[in-house]
Amino acid sequence: MTRPFRRRVLYLPGFDPMPPRRYRELYRRESRKQAQVGGYDLTMEKPALGSGFGWRTRAHFPEGEAEAQVEVLVWADMVQASMQGGILATYAQMVRTAWIYIGSGALRRLMRLRRGPVLAALYPFAVLLLQLLGAIMVAALVGWAVAALTGLSWLAAILALAAAWGTLALAERQDHRLFAHYLMHDYAFTASLQGAYPPGLEARLAQFADRVSHALSEDIDEVLVVGHSSGAYLAVSLLADVLRRGAVTTHSPALALLTLGHVVPMAAFLPRAHRLRADLSYLSDKPDLFWLDVTAPGDPCSFALCDPVAVTGVAGPGQRWPLVISAAYTRTLSPRQQRALRWRWFRLHLQYLCAFDQPGDYDYFAITAGPRPLAERFAGRRPSPGRITTPAGPGLP
Incomplete structure (x- = not known):
């Protein structure tokens, strides 16, 4: 047998x-x-x-x-440990990761291959910036309303900051649908030591x-x-x-x-x-x-x-x-x-x-x-048509 x-x-x-x-x-x-x-x-x-x-x-x-x-x-x-920093850490990662990919020329090289995955990579940056803009708008609205009603600028500032933080926290809790924080952690982990x-x-x-x-x-x-x-x-x-x-x-x-x-x-x-x-x-x-x-x-x-x-x-x-x-x-x-x-x-x-x-x-x-x-x-199998082989990366030293 x-x-x-x-x-x-x-x-x-x-x-x-x-x-x-x-x-x-x-x-x-x-x-x-x-x-x-x-x-x-x-x-x-x-x-x-x-x-x-x-x-x-x-x-x-x-x-x-x-x-x-x-x-x-x-x-x-290791993935879980890299995602423990919180909201402020995520935005710090966003700034640092963007600086690395743009400053090193990696983003420009990636755009020469396929724009689809690069646009997907830019998605968390766009969503996080929109969430930050939304938090700023909510904070401005709350601050204006509290100042108008009470005339207490210090109370308006405190409640405006609280509203901004609450907006960002709410957005983070929705990340199981949006995946913006998750993807940001992913790209930040890859770029943490510049590759x-x-x-x-x-x-x-x-x-x-x-x-x-x-x-x-x-x-x-x-x-x-x-x-x-x-x-x-x-x-x-x-x-x-x-x-x-x-x-x-x-x-x-x-x-x-x-x-x-x-x-x-x-x-x-x-x-x-x-x-x-x-x-x-x-x-x-x-x-x-x-x-x-x-x-x-x-x-x-x-x-x-x-x-x-x-x-x-x-x-x-x-x-x-x-x-x-x-x-x-x-x-x-x-x-x-x-x-x-x-x-x-x-x-x-x-x-x-x-x-x-x-x-x-x-x-x-x-x-x-x-x-x-x-x-x-896969013996004798030829590569699929459309295979991309044009060098775009930095190559070997």
């Missing part, structure tokens, strides 16, 4: 303060939908003891059977590298690292570290990298992102892995079809990775599903991890739980 195909999946989320169980429940819900569409059977189980937070899958596909152990590489605690990784994040990446290296020593068929959004560029640095360690040997399972909805230029174009730019260049010509990059023009939060290596300006003559393809929402989502997701920017950015009702060759659940390695599944 042929043994099932065995895989370890290590999933690296983007800048997300939510606990990792969110991804387990998302996988559970969406895998059921995709399995029905795809005509295969996929079940989830509890993970093995000591394997970190995650789950196991067992799947039956027409091509064969497969087992996978999925682990979420958790850094949500260099904070020491705490470097330490966490080293821990993740230990997990990947351990997986590469197991008796399995494939180790698949998945990075989504900001997690995509962290996954690049993670695998660059793993390869530099020499963790891949002739006896190792196949190593694959899947980057989804990447925002690499937002980090790589910053002045001190030397580490990330070097990692992109290093990984781009290595024969020890297969790297697939998936984006979609219908996702306004990603740099769709931008080759993250080439546009950063670090591609060498031997570049072989990544293979850049489109999730092609206009073809892989039915008109009904497209209408349901219209204007839901964040849900569209998460779609790579969800079910498609008209899937093409990109099927997240077949990739992570099916019996074919990523390199075999």
Whole structure:
């Protein structure tokens, strides 16, 4: 009897303060939908003891059977810590982040790629400024009314300040709908050291590298690292570290990298992102892995079809990775599903991890739980038309 195909999946989320169980429940819900569409059977189980937070899958596909152990590489605690500053800290981050992106020329370089994600990046700045303007107007109105009624200028000033603060606090409490504060924290974290990784994040990446290296020593068929959004560029640095360690040997399972909805230029174009730019260049010509990059023009939060290596300006003559393809929402989502997701920017950015009702060759659940390695599944696949390779970033020193 042929043994099932065995895989370890290590999933690296983007800048997300939510606990990792969110991804387990998302996988559970969406895998059921995709399995029905795809005509295969996929079940989830509890993970093995000591394997970190995650789950196991067992799947039956027409091509064969497969087992996978999925682990979420958790850094949500670091995200949560970076979001604790309050309203004044958020506005201070806004000023500093704007200064870094504009003063360094990164914003100008980003505008040369795709304006969609840049406009999405400007969204929190616009919303926060509008909220501040609204708070000032409310304060002026309250101050005028109190002064007119009481003639006490000191009372008018106090109540005006209280009204302004209350307006800003109310706006912050609505951020679960607007996401302006959340996005501001995201961009501020990326720009906190002008593109260099904070020491705490470097330490966490080293821990993740230990997990990947351990997986590469197991008796399995494939180790698949998945990075989504900001997690995509962290996954690049993670695998660059793993390869530099020499963790891949002739006896190792196949190593694959899947980057989804990447925002690499937002980090790589910053002045001190030397580490990330070097990692992109290093990984781009290595024969020890297969790297697939998936984006979609219908996702306004990603740099769709931008080759993250080439546009950063670090591609060498031997570049072989990544293979850049489109999730092609206009073809892989039915008109009904497209209408349901219209204007839901964040849900569209998460779609790579969800079910498609008209899937093409990109099927997240077949990739992570099916019996074919990523390199075999996309062997001979050409990059999608419209791939952008024109260098716009600062390149290597």
